[in-house]
């Protein structure tokens with residue numbers, strides 16, 4: 001049905017742009033650290049085309065004491081493929097990759113509208129909400145793995 005594999009930072013733009021940065025310049029889809037050797041990007045392919053993407057960064061958040069922390073960024077599923085379980089499958093795959101790297105904790109900034117999705121995957125909110133300019137209200141969510 002679908003296949004998940006590692007992709008380049010460039011390929012993430014196919015999904016990041018329409019889903020996360022709609023109407024914004026392409027450059028806004030490039031995240032700092034995208035090309036670091038410690039960063040990995042994964043794509044879920046459905047019928048041979050990328051339908052969803054996620055990126056994993058080796059990044060520490062001072063909210064957590066764990067040494068081996070990973071940040072998830074750019075989780076996005078093309079609109080026509082949302083609510084089919086693709087996001088859940090990609091997040092799970094990514095968690096496995098982090099576990100393989102002996103990661104202790106996964107954290108990220110979640111859009112307010114996606115919190116329910118992450119809570120279903122056992123992530124917890126920590127701290128107050130904050131605004132990311134031009135994108136909206138976010139919360140930090142985390143899970144110990």
Ligand SMILES: CC(C)(COP(=O)(O)OP(=O)(O)OC[C@H]1O[C@@H](n2cnc3c(N)ncnc32)[C@H](O)[C@@H]1OP(=O)(O)O)[C@@H](O)C(=O)NCCC(=O)NCCS
Nearest residue numbers: 075076077082083084085086087088110111113114116117
């Ligand atoms: C949020 C997003 C990644 C979820 O991916 P998805 O493939 O649509 O979600 P799934 O089909 O895998 O859903 C898994 C479960 O979460 C639930 N869910 C999905 N999106 C949800 C949401 N926004 N709020 C609450 N629950 C949600 C589903 O109903 C499903 O529940 P179930 O297991 O009880 O059936 C996707 O909809 C998306 O890209 N949204 C726009 C961009 C975005 O907000 N990205 C996150 C940035 S932090």
